[in-house]
Amino acid sequence: MTFIAHISDFHIGGSDFSEDVFFNNVDKVNDLDPDFIIFTGDFTNHGYYAEYVKAVEYIKFFKSTFFSIPGNHDARNLGYETFQKLIGERSWARKISSTNHSNHKIKNDDALKIKHKLRDKEDIKLKHMGKKSVDTNNITLVGLDSSEPDISDGSVGRSQQLWVEEILSDSYMDSAFSIVAIHHHVLPVPKTGRERNILYDAGDILKSLTDFEVNIVLSGHKHVPYLWEVENTLFATAGSFSSMKLRGSCPNSFNTYEIEEDHIKATLKQYRKEDVLFGKYKI
Numbered sequence: 696m697t698f699i700a701h702i703s704d705f706h707i708g709g710s711d712f713s714e715d716v717f718f719n720n721v722d723k724v725n726d727l728d729p730d731f732i733i734f735t736g737d738f739t740n741h742g743y744y745a746e747y748v749k750a751v752e753y754i755k756f757f758k759s760t761f762f763s764i765p766g767n768h769d770a771r772n773l774g775y776e777t778f779q780k781l782i783g784e785r786s787w788a789r790k791i792s793s794t795n796h797s798n799h800k801i802k803n804d805d806a807l808k809i810k811h812k813l814r815d816k817e818d819i820k821l822k823h824m825g826k827k828s829v830d831t832n833n834i835t836l837v838g839l840d841s842s843e844p845d846i847s848d849g850s851v852g853r854s855q856q857l858w859v860e861e862i863l864s865d866s867y868m869d870s871a872f873s874i875v876a877i878h879h880h881v882l883p884v885p886k887t888g889r890e891r892n893i894l895y896d897a898g899d900i901l902k903s904l905t906d907f908e909v910n911i912v913l914s915g916h917k918h919v920p921y922l923w924e925v926e927n928t929l930f931a932t933a934g935s936f937s938s939m940k941l942r943g944s945c946p947n948s949f950n951t952y953e954i955e956e957d958h959i960k961a962t963l964k965q966y967r968k969e970d971v972l973f974g975k976y977k978i
């Protein structure tokens with residue numbers, strides 16, 4: 696079994712950031728001792744250098760392996776450069792084996808060697824092969840940067856889309872369990888009002904992710920947790936870990952996923968509230 700904590704939207708430096716909630720939730724994550732943590736963006740509120748410095752300090756409190764991607768707030772005020780300098784690559788891919796606990800970086804150079812294959816579903820015909828069987832001990836984890844400098848909307852972009860398709864194609868052929876992290880929601884999230892701050896190329900990305908039967912797509916951004924299952928892909932959005940910019944009575948929260956041989960169990964971990972069984976999905 697692989698156990699993952701999905702956390703999002705710290706908003707360090709914002710007037711709505713709560714240090715109390717942050718450290719309470721850090722303790723909660725550490726007590727759970729996940730195999731790894733995936734953070735889906737908005738470390739900072741304005742992308743300021745000083746906010747990133749604080750974020751780097753705060754990340755050190757997490758005991759598990761920590762993967763992250765930037766959010767739209769992180770790309771403000773040249774924050775997209777600061778992210779690379781202080782946190783790491785904005786887009787990345789890893790192969791994780793839970794049997795020997797290895798964690799290999801997939802070299803961007805290798806993945807970028809587009810093999811001039813047609814990438815259309817009609818060519819690949821993945822859908823017609825039936826639901827793939829996957830080895831849940833062999834995980835492909837991809838982080839996609841959907842942020843744009845100084846705007847709240849996002850996009851993945853054509854070159855990054857081709858890059859991720861190449862990785863997902865190999866992962867599919869290897870029968871690996873695949874996880875993609877992207878800050879902006881690919882699908883609309885209920886209870887978030889007028890649809891805005893969206894992914895410009897959501898339709899194209901939705902197609903790539905479902906064509907290659909990505910097992911879980913992790914997002915943040917709307918500060919509202921939700922799960923959608925579309926075709927064979929689970930789209931999971933996490934609430935905010937520590938920003939009080941919340942909607943209605945929705946508390947700060949994060950998600951966990953227990954990945955077993957034949958199912959994924961998602962749990963919603965809420966601040967000062969009972970855990971909620973968020974969903975159980977067949978693999």
Ligand SMILES: [Fe+2]
Pocket residue numbers: 704706737766768916917918
């Ligand atoms: Fe956010």
Ligand SMILES: [Fe+2]
Pocket residue numbers: 737766767768878915916917
């Ligand atoms: Fe955001």
